[in-house]
Structures are given as structure tokens and as C-alpha cells.
Amino acid sequence: MESSNYLSVQALTKYLKYKFDQDPYLTRVFLKGELSNVKKHTSDHIYFAVKDNASVIRGMMFKQKAGRLSFDPVEGQSVLIEGRVSIFETSGQYQIYADSMQIDGIGMLFEQLEKDKKELQQKGFFNAEHKQPLPKYPSHIAVVTSETSAAMRDMLTTIERRYPVAKLTIINTLMQGSGSRDNVIQNLKKADELNADVIILARGGGSIEDLWTFNDKEVAVNVFNTNTPIITAIGHETDTTLVDYVSDLRAATPTAASEIAVPDMNDLLIKIEEARLYIYKRTLDKIRDSRNNLSSLSNYYKLRSPELLYDQETQRLIHLNTQLNERMRNRQKDARYYSERLDRNLRYLSPLPEIRSFREQLHHLDKSLNTQMNSVLKQSQRNLGQILEMLDSLSPTAVLKRGYSFTTKDDKLIKSTDDVKNGDYIKTTFREGTVTSQITEVNRND
Known part of the structure; x- marks a missing residue:
């Protein structure tokens, strides 16, 4: 048979793809199934498979359609898909090209369940510390x-x-x-x-x-x-x-x-019986041990002669009492000697004599200070009287009392004819008052 009668793989695939694309039942398909092998490409196209209990079909959703989804497709979701079925020529594999996808009814419930579970887990509702112990x-x-x-x-x-x-x-x-x-x-x-x-x-x-x-x-x-x-x-x-x-x-x-x-009540009854037997055995063991201990103590040689129990302790008590009394006497003797030595040192180092001497010196100095102060005060009073008499003799008021006066211009003392000119107003002060004048003529002596 000539080779020209054989089709190439590409030709067969193209033919099948043409048939798929022309079939009205495959150009719009409504498919229900479970997602698996879901992968989102870096180009944002989504590749997946849809399966049921018996079969599986490959599928993809282009970026433009995938951007309209209201959820993120994940493994195990039950979905409803609308799209077309065609053949991918490169692999020769038929697949569904999804135009839309939505979660199936029960799938939507599982989607909400996962959200609720995640929310409660983040709030700590599942944490072990919130679990209450059950009563026994x-x-x-x-x-x-x-x-x-x-x-x-x-x-x-x-x-x-x-x-x-x-x-x-x-x-x-x-x-x-x-x-x-x-x-x-x-x-x-x-x-x-x-x-x-x-x-x-x-x-x-x-x-x-x-x-x-x-x-x-x-x-x-x-x-x-x-x-x-x-x-x-x-x-x-x-x-x-x-x-x-x-x-x-x-x-x-x-x-x-x-x-x-x-x-289980039967388990409890067994445990109670085991506890009763254990207590009974322990009680018998305790009685036996106590009886043996009593027998051993009753044969102890010191219990046969009770004075042996306390004669050594009595002698030891007497010895300790003697030591205590001796130590107390020595302690009192040392304390008395130390007290007497401190008393002698205090008397020797007493500041009372020096205090008395300083007190006498202070009294003498106070008396001498008072005498000198009175003498200085009297001399100062005499000097003050002399100064007051001198000041009174030099006082302008005293000069005025003798018939003199002084003249000022603008509250400044006039000492020379150069200090005034015609028309100036001047004030002359006498003992009993002042006179204001206007200068009409100024005469200077050569």
C-alpha cells in the first residue's frame, strides 16, 4: 500500500478538532464534577481536571474568564462548568475550555464551612485550654x-x-x-x-x-x-x-x-473490692508490724530497769547546770569590772572643772565689757554734743537769724553778678520767708 494513503498525526488531529468544533453538542457543554490538579499559571490561565467516580477530563480557563471568578478554585471542590469541548492539537488530547465556573450547591456549603472553620480557629475556639474536663x-x-x-x-x-x-x-x-x-x-x-x-x-x-x-x-x-x-x-x-x-x-x-x-459500674465494683482487699491486707500488715515492734520494745533492757533511761540524763543535767552558774558568775564579774573602769575614766575626763573656769572668765569679761561700753558711750555723747554745737553755728538758719539772707535763681545759689542779667527773676530767702524780685540793673565792680 502506498504511503500516500496514510494520514499524518497532525492531519488526523486537525480533522478530529474540526469535527469537535463543528459539533453543536460540544460547542456548549454543561459539566458537573470535582476539581483536581488545579494549577494557576504565571500568565493567570487556570489548568485543571474534572472528574467523577468513573472518568476524568482535562480543562483550562483563559485569563479573561478566570478573572471573573468569585472564588479561588482548589482541589476537591464540586463545581458546575459551562464551556466548549475541543482538542489541543499539540498533545492530541480533548479537553473542556471553561467559559464560567461556579461552586456546586454542596460545594458552596463546604466553601462556607472552611471559612467558618478558619475564622473560629483563628479566634482560638479549637485551643486545648478551652476544653473542660469531664466529671469521672x-x-x-x-x-x-x-x-x-x-x-x-x-x-x-x-x-x-x-x-x-x-x-x-x-x-x-x-x-x-x-x-x-x-x-x-x-x-x-x-x-x-x-x-x-x-x-x-x-x-x-x-x-x-x-x-x-x-x-x-x-x-x-x-x-x-x-x-x-x-x-x-x-x-x-x-x-x-x-x-x-x-x-x-x-x-x-x-x-x-x-x-x-x-x-462502667462493674469496673467500679471490681475496683472497690480490690481497694477493700488492699485496705484489709494493709491493716493486717500494720497490726503485725505493731505487734512485733511492741514485743521488741518490751524486751529492751532499759525498759526492764527504767532508771537506766534517765540516770545518765540526770547527771548530764547537773553538770550543765553547774557550768551555767559558773559562766553567769564570771560574766557578772567581768561586767562589774568593766563598769568600774568606765566610771573612773569618766571622772578623770570630766569637763566640769574646765567649764567652771570658763564660766568665771566669761563673767569677768562681761563685767569688763559693760564698763568699757559705758565709758565709750559717755565719750561719744560728749563728742556728739560738740559736733551738734559746731553744726548749729555753721547752719544757714543760724546765719539767717543774725539778719543775713541768700538769693537764688532757678533754685541755684547766686554767688556772682555773672550769674544774673536784666529781666531775671530771683528769690531772696530771709529767716521768716522769701521775696521774689526782677532784676532791672546789674552793676559789676571792677
């Missing part, structure tokens, strides 16, 4: 669950078998569907007000939608805020809801929660 021997247990559920019957059977002395308060609660969220929150608050020792929040298995009430953030916050220690047992062992992270303890199943909440 609870006397009152509050159970928040549905009265008609198989989980309720299993819990009742388990508690009555293991620890029948505990009081049970069953709070019938709507555990799924419309209104279950508010009913669970309301009954959690009611259970917390009962002053019970522990609360069990439980329901049996079911679909993820049936359990979703316990993934609600407000329900989880109310579980966290209960003052009573709380055990959560939601669904099967593989089911973990948001309330399980904030409760004080998570149980795999409702039955397991009952086993955790109460001890």
Missing part, C-alpha cells in the same frame, strides 16, 4: 437529641447498663431539616441551665445534608459557650462536623459518647 462520676446527664432516633435508644441502653445511678434528662430536639438549627441552639441553652454534670449532643448517621445543621457556625459558637462540659457525637466515626472541633470532647458515635460520659 456524673450524677446528672443532659442528652440533646431526637427521642425517636435509634441513637437515643442506644445511648439509654448503654448508660443504664454501665451506670444506672446517673439521672438522665432527655431534651427532644429536631436534628435535621428546616428549623433544626434554631431548635438545637434553644435546647443547648436549656440543657446548660439544668446544672447537669455533662451534656451529650448526639444524632445518628446520615447524608452530609442531614448533618449540616452541626456545621453551622452559630450552633458551634453556642456549643463553645456552654458552661457545662459537652460531648458531641454526630453521625458515624468518619463524620466530623464543626461542633466536634469546639466541644470539650468528640465521640465517634452516640454509643461511644455514652461510654465516655459514664464509668
Whole structure:
């Protein structure tokens, strides 16, 4: 067969791509599946795969379409994709080119759950220091669950078998569907007000939608805020809801929660019997040891002759008493000698004689000072009188009294005819007053 009859790989791929692009059923495809192998290229294009239980298809979303997404695609998200199916010629692989993508209904719930979980974790709701310890021997247990559920019957059977002395308060609660969220929150608050020792929040298995009430953030916050220690047992062992992270303890199943909440009465009875036998044995051992000790003491030689117990101590007491008296006498003698020596030194070094001598000198100096002060005062008084008489004789007032006067111009004394001129006003001062004049003529003596 001639080689011209054979197609190249490229030609076949182009043909198939042409068929895909022309098929109206492939130009607009609505696809539902789970994302895997999600990668965001540096060019902002998104590459991914979409799979279900049986098949997988490659896919990509160009930058322009990816920029319109309201969420970040991640591994495991259930999504709804609208796009077209075509062949990538380079690899010859068919894939879906996504025009839009949105989270599937349950996927949106999981997206919100992850956000709520991250928020509560950052606030410390999951931290171990907030976990309350469970009581070892609870006397009152509050159970928040549905009265008609198989989980309720299993819990009742388990508690009555293991620890029948505990009081049970069953709070019938709507555990799924419309209104279950508010009913669970309301009954959690009611259970917390009962002053019970522990609360069990439980329901049996079911679909993820049936359990979703316990993934609600407000329900989880109310579980966290209960003052009573709380055990959560939601669904099967593989089911973990948001309330399980904030409760004080998570149980795999409702039955397991009952086993955790109460001890086994049979185990307690065995422990009590073991404790009774232990106390009985220890008591017998103590009595035997005490009897042997008593027998040993009764045969002790000093107890046969009681004076041997105290004669040595009596002699030692006498010796110590003698030593004490001797030391006290020596101590008193030394103190008396020291006191007498201090008294002699004080008398020898006494400042009283010197004080008396200085006092006499002070008296003599005081008397001499008074005498000299009186003499100086009298002499000063005489000198003052002479000075006053001299000042009085030189006083202008005294000169005025003898009929003299003095003349001033502008409050300045006129001493010469050069100090005035015609027309000047002058003031002449006499003993009894002043006269103001105007100069009409000035005559100078050569």
C-alpha cells in the first residue's frame, strides 16, 4: 500500500478538532464534577481536571474568564462548568475550555464551612485550654437529641447498663431539616441551665445534608459557650462536623459518647473490692508490724530497769547546770569590772572643772565689757554734743537769724553778678520767708 494513503498525526488531529468544533453538542457543554490538579499559571490561565467516580477530563480557563471568578478554585471542590469541548492539537488530547465556573450547591456549603472553620480557629475556639474536663462520676446527664432516633435508644441502653445511678434528662430536639438549627441552639441553652454534670449532643448517621445543621457556625459558637462540659457525637466515626472541633470532647458515635460520659459500674465494683482487699491486707500488715515492734520494745533492757533511761540524763543535767552558774558568775564579774573602769575614766575626763573656769572668765569679761561700753558711750555723747554745737553755728538758719539772707535763681545759689542779667527773676530767702524780685540793673565792680 502506498504511503500516500496514510494520514499524518497532525492531519488526523486537525480533522478530529474540526469535527469537535463543528459539533453543536460540544460547542456548549454543561459539566458537573470535582476539581483536581488545579494549577494557576504565571500568565493567570487556570489548568485543571474534572472528574467523577468513573472518568476524568482535562480543562483550562483563559485569563479573561478566570478573572471573573468569585472564588479561588482548589482541589476537591464540586463545581458546575459551562464551556466548549475541543482538542489541543499539540498533545492530541480533548479537553473542556471553561467559559464560567461556579461552586456546586454542596460545594458552596463546604466553601462556607472552611471559612467558618478558619475564622473560629483563628479566634482560638479549637485551643486545648478551652476544653473542660469531664466529671469521672456524673450524677446528672443532659442528652440533646431526637427521642425517636435509634441513637437515643442506644445511648439509654448503654448508660443504664454501665451506670444506672446517673439521672438522665432527655431534651427532644429536631436534628435535621428546616428549623433544626434554631431548635438545637434553644435546647443547648436549656440543657446548660439544668446544672447537669455533662451534656451529650448526639444524632445518628446520615447524608452530609442531614448533618449540616452541626456545621453551622452559630450552633458551634453556642456549643463553645456552654458552661457545662459537652460531648458531641454526630453521625458515624468518619463524620466530623464543626461542633466536634469546639466541644470539650468528640465521640465517634452516640454509643461511644455514652461510654465516655459514664464509668462502667462493674469496673467500679471490681475496683472497690480490690481497694477493700488492699485496705484489709494493709491493716493486717500494720497490726503485725505493731505487734512485733511492741514485743521488741518490751524486751529492751532499759525498759526492764527504767532508771537506766534517765540516770545518765540526770547527771548530764547537773553538770550543765553547774557550768551555767559558773559562766553567769564570771560574766557578772567581768561586767562589774568593766563598769568600774568606765566610771573612773569618766571622772578623770570630766569637763566640769574646765567649764567652771570658763564660766568665771566669761563673767569677768562681761563685767569688763559693760564698763568699757559705758565709758565709750559717755565719750561719744560728749563728742556728739560738740559736733551738734559746731553744726548749729555753721547752719544757714543760724546765719539767717543774725539778719543775713541768700538769693537764688532757678533754685541755684547766686554767688556772682555773672550769674544774673536784666529781666531775671530771683528769690531772696530771709529767716521768716522769701521775696521774689526782677532784676532791672546789674552793676559789676571792677
